[in-house]
Amino acid sequence: MLKNFFLSFLFLALAQPQSISSKLNSLLKDKFFDTCLVSIQVEDLTANKTLFKKNEKMLLRPASNMKILTSAAGLIFLGKNYEFTTNLFYDGHISNDTLYGDLTVEGGCDPDFTTSDLYPFIDAIHNLNIKVITGNLNGDISFKDSLYWGKGWMWDDDPSSDAPRLSALNLNDNCVELLFENGITRLSPSTSFVKILQNENDSLFVVDRDWLNNTNNIVVRGKPRENVNFKINIINPEKYFLTVFKETLDSNHIQVLGEINTTKYHPSGNFLSAVKRKYSDVIINLNKNSDNLSAEMTLYAIAEKYFGRPATAENGLKKINELIDSLGLDSRNYRLVDGSGVSHYNVVSSELIVKLLKYIYEKFPAEFELLYESFPIAGIDGTLENRMKMTKAYNNVYAKTGTLTGVSCLSGYLTSKKKHTIAFSIMMQNFVGSSKRAKDLQDKICEILSSY
Structure with a gap:
């Protein structure tokens, strides 16, 4: 009897994550991914467990998801009260x-x-x-x-x-x-x-x-x-x-x-x-509207504060690499060349982005709130204003978009049906034509996660 109880308990405990895994794996069988690379990691921050990962270590271009690294570094190294x-x-x-x-x-x-x-x-x-x-x-x-x-x-x-x-x-x-x-x-x-x-x-x-x-x-x-x-x-x-x-x-x-x-x-x-x-004002335009100038100026501000004038992008990136190392990752395994993600030279992974989102959430609660509020809100504002409307992800996903030719990314936070805080990163690369299909698939992933 006791054995059956524990087996039933184990089944119930595993059922929900398996359901998410099954739904996401089914979605990733879409023909779009026959030719398009995809990297995904999903972390339940409340329960401190990984819900899903696929190709999470694969190096892909972040596009404007690079701004997550830059804006987080701005909060940590400059502080919200830094003044331009x-x-x-x-x-x-x-x-x-x-x-x-x-x-x-x-x-x-x-x-x-x-x-x-x-x-x-x-x-x-x-x-x-x-x-x-x-x-x-x-x-x-x-x-x-x-x-x-x-x-x-x-x-x-x-x-x-x-x-x-x-x-x-x-x-x-x-x-x-x-x-x-x-x-x-x-x-x-x-x-x-x-x-x-x-x-x-x-x-x-x-x-x-x-x-x-x-x-x-x-x-x-x-x-x-x-x-x-x-x-x-x-x-x-x-x-x-x-x-x-x-x-x-x-x-x-x-x-x-x-x-x-x-x-x-x-x-x-x-x-x-x-x-x-104040930087607390700059970060809103930086992430909500994916403002490239704001990201690059944040990188220069970090460089000037720690290395003096004239500030250089390379010196600003040294501090971001320090941040990556503090996550328990090796910054030498990634390539960062700017603050905005405009360059195709940048390569990171969904694992890196989720680890950073988790790090801010756990170690810097005040900065987490500012970062969270700076992200576009699904169906409400910024670069997500016209996405995920009339879905369970509406007004629930706070995430940074990223778009270059052949690249589409979405990374950030959402709240699950169980009221858990979820960090996720979805990176897609190497498709031809419009990014609409990539974005539609990202939105479906967010719907699945919002229902967890």
Whole structure:
């Protein structure tokens, strides 16, 4: 009798995980996986047990799942209260309404600085009753190195907003927006830094950069049939920042007589104002909207804090590799080259991602909450806004998407039917055409896990 009781208990204990395993294995027999590689690991963090794994050690491209490593490293090594700071200084002397000297903006790799953030600087200048600046408008870009893209970023991603130029001085995601509305073409922000070259006689509507001369001129051929917007990255983001700043000063009746220069901050300058942005705010845009600039600037901030200036991606990645080693894994078994996952050179495993998600959950409860809340929510917001609606995974899956050509990943957390916290990573690579089928299969996996 006692023997039968224990056998029944054992059967009940194993039934649920086997059910999940059976359902997932059945799903993975889909013809899609005849040619597409897949790596999956699922961990019940509440019960501290593995629910499913397949090819979990296989090295695949993470795409934007790389942001999980970068954003987690930001929480651990920078902290939620770290501030991306853009400082404004002046040198020389002020007489009446004139500054006889220069203005210098010191870049702090703030990825979310926009045109509206220039107005605290305008107010600070107005408070000193300055209307004329006889000197130059300088930009200190010494915070980071001079590399404008990550290693392995592809030339044909240009001029996409997904491949922004990287600088210590960033403005509007280092992009301009081209708006076609009711037959009128305009730029946002309106700036002389970018010129539109328009030829409406072409039958095919095309928007592209002036490749031949490698300039910020935007070539528009033909006319759109409806109102559309295009976001295009710009070359020399620090000069873009300074140009828009100078134009904003001018529109607010502050005239700069000198030139725009990039330089290093002169230590004798007088502090005037600062715009500060906490990492706890940056991580939301980083993960919810999969913002590549935010991820790369986080990597540079880590590098600058621990290794000094000029910050490099390599130094930031040293700290992420330290984090990987602390998981009980060997960082030498993976290749990381950027913070955003834009590069096809990155290779990691679903095992690594789940171990990191588990590590944050167990060792850093406060940071876990911030990481969890920064992830897109299925059917609600971010890059998961239009996925898993009308399913059990709706409003339950908090996960980071990842997409490159031939790559689709989804990793994060969900709550099971038993109210257990589940960490999972799904990586798919080497398919042709749209990623829709890969995403549909990922969504089905999340439905199965949500029913556990």
